[in-house]
Amino acid sequence: MSGQPKNTGFSAKDPDSPSGFSFWESKHWVPTQDAVVVGAGIVGMNAALALRKRHPSWTISIVDRAPIGSASTRNAGFACFGSPSELLDDWKQMGPDATLAMVEMRWKGLLALRDTWGDKAIAYRACGAVEAFTDPDLHAEAKDFLPVLNQQLAPIMGREVFAETTANQSGLRELCGSISSPLEGDVDTARMIASMRSALAPAGIQWLAGMSIESVEAAPEGWSLATPHGVLNASRVFLATNALASDLVPVDVGPVPNMVLVSQPLPELRLTSTVHHDRGYVYAREVDGRILIGGGRQWDCQDPGESEERLVAWAQRHIQGAEAFATAHRWTGQLGVGSMRLPIVQEVKPGLYVGVRLGGMGVAIGTHIGQSMAGLA
Numbered sequence: 001m002s003g004q005p006k007n008t009g010f011s012a013k014d015p016d017s018p019s020g021f022s023f024w025e026s027k028h029w030v031p032t033q034d035a036v037v038v039g040a041g042i043v044g045m046n047a048a049l050a051l052r053k054r055h056p057s058w059t060i061s062i063v064d065r066a067p068i069g070s071a072s073t074r075n076a077g078f079a080c081f082g083s084p085s086e087l088l089d090d091w092k093q094m095g096p097d098a099t100l101a102m103v104e105m106r107w108k109g110l111l112a113l114r115d116t117w118g119d120k121a122i123a124y125r126a127c128g129a130v131e132a133f134t135d136p137d138l139h140a141e142a143k144d145f146l147p148v149l150n151q152q153l154a155p156i157m158g159r160e161v162f163a164e165t166t167a168n169q170s171g172l173r174e175l176c177g178s179i180s181s182p183l184e185g186d187v188d189t190a191r192m193i194a195s196m197r198s199a200l201a202p203a204g205i206q207w208l209a210g211m212s213i214e215s216v217e218a219a220p221e222g223w224s225l226a227t228p229h230g231v232l233n234a235s236r237v238f239l240a241t242n243a244l245a246s247d248l249v250p251v252d253v254g255p256v257p258n259m260v261l262v263s264q265p266l267p268e269l270r271l272t273s274t275v276h277h278d279r280g281y282v283y284a285r286e287v288d289g290r291i292l293i294g295g296g297r298q299w300d301c302q303d304p305g306e307s308e309e310r311l312v313a314w315a316q317r318h319i320q321g322a323e324a325f326a327t328a329h330r331w332t333g334q335l336g337v338g339s340m341r342l343p344i345v346q347e348v349k350p351g352l353y354v355g356v357r358l359g360g361m362g363v364a365i366g367t368h369i370g371q372s373m374a375g376l377a
């Protein structure tokens with residue numbers, strides 16, 4: 001109406017509208033929910049879907065502040081459980097039991113991902129993986145470790161997991177050694193996430209995109225979640241906010257940036273498996289006739305330009321057919337990392353749950369972590 005101020009926002013402090021939402025919005029979209037899942041990544045979507053299976057009559061919403069996505073849409077699509085030098089590092093830091101438990105979680109997580117979504121839907125390729133060594137000492141140490149590792153992993157995976165190979169077999173070059181595993185693979189990240197998203201609406205799960213949760217407070221009948229648009233109320237809240245979880249609850253996880261590059265099409269490329277290098281800190285794979293390469297956190301470069309240069313140089317030197325690598329796509333995503341590698345799945349207060357700290361393994365364990373968090377309720 002002319003002369004009236006325009007409604008520029010749904011202020012939660014508006015005395016005529018205590019929740020901040022309109023009558024219609026409150027009635028149809030944001031009445032008090034049985035469950036609100038915050039974060040629509042791999043963990044959040046799998047948690048919401050698992051809740052639906054367990055509680056067919058619950059009202060369930062999934063809320064995310066991002067217009068497109070986060071780590072779940074920005075990752076490299078490795079379906080992996082750890083390379084030999086990475087597991088050797090874990091073995092030294094966490095001990096054998098915790099390392100084996102972590103690998104088992106990743107392996108079972110991969111099986112859960114493939115079983116839940118289907119290989120075709122997520123474009124899973126059982127391409128195997130190779131660890132590329134350029135440091136003779138690290139290679140020697142990993143080789144010595146292999147018999148023990150294989151012996152311990154065989155009961156979990158039902159076969160020998162790692163074997164020495166030659167670099168030429170793997171489409172790599174200028175290495176001092178390589179160790180392969182037939183059990184890893186890769187996925188098309190976008191297809192994986194699209195499959196998960198397309199399951200939400202048919203399951204009656206409402207997806208509220210572009211809504212940032214600013215705080216989560218105890219309320220008489222559960223929890224109230226402040227957003228810039230109004231207040232959401234829920235009997236139970238599931239936080240699947242990955243690297244940013246400590247903005248909402250005290251939890252040992254924070255963001256660590258990770259860079260990914262994709263080259264132009266490279267017609268001479270012969271890379272058939274995924275590649276790990278230097279304890280998993282550098283990773284590479286083929287995608288649509290191009291090389292995707294990422295990581296490089298261990299170099300501790302202050303300047304992202306330097307990280308990019310080193311990743312490009314690595315691809316040009318060590319991947320057959322990638323000598324002319326030029327960056328065609330570049331992006332950065334945030335890993336959720338804490339003082340320990342294991343994920344956190346717990347009820348932090350009655351009716352308030354977290355499923356976070358997946359590090360660089362969310363493709364493998366995200367489905368399982370989401371389902372486990374839902375199982376806590």
Ligand SMILES: Cc1cc2nc3c(=O)[nH]c(=O)nc-3n(C[C@H](O)[C@H](O)[C@H](O)COP(=O)(O)OP(=O)(O)OC[C@H]3O[C@@H](n4cnc5c(N)ncnc54)[C@H](O)[C@@H]3O)c2cc1C
Nearest residue numbers: 039041042043065070072075076078213242333361362363
């Ligand atoms: C560059 C990169 C490469 C990777 N490569 C691989 C790989 O090859 N293989 C592998 O297994 N893993 C990989 N990972 C890790 C994997 O992507 C993550 O572990 C996984 O996606 C985490 O899923 P998530 O659901 O926990 O988090 P996310 O996908 O980050 O989802 C969390 C969501 O919460 C939302 N959110 C956060 N705070 C709020 C708030 N206050 N209000 C509302 N919404 C909020 C965010 O917008 C986000 O969408 C990689 C990660 C990165 C960054």
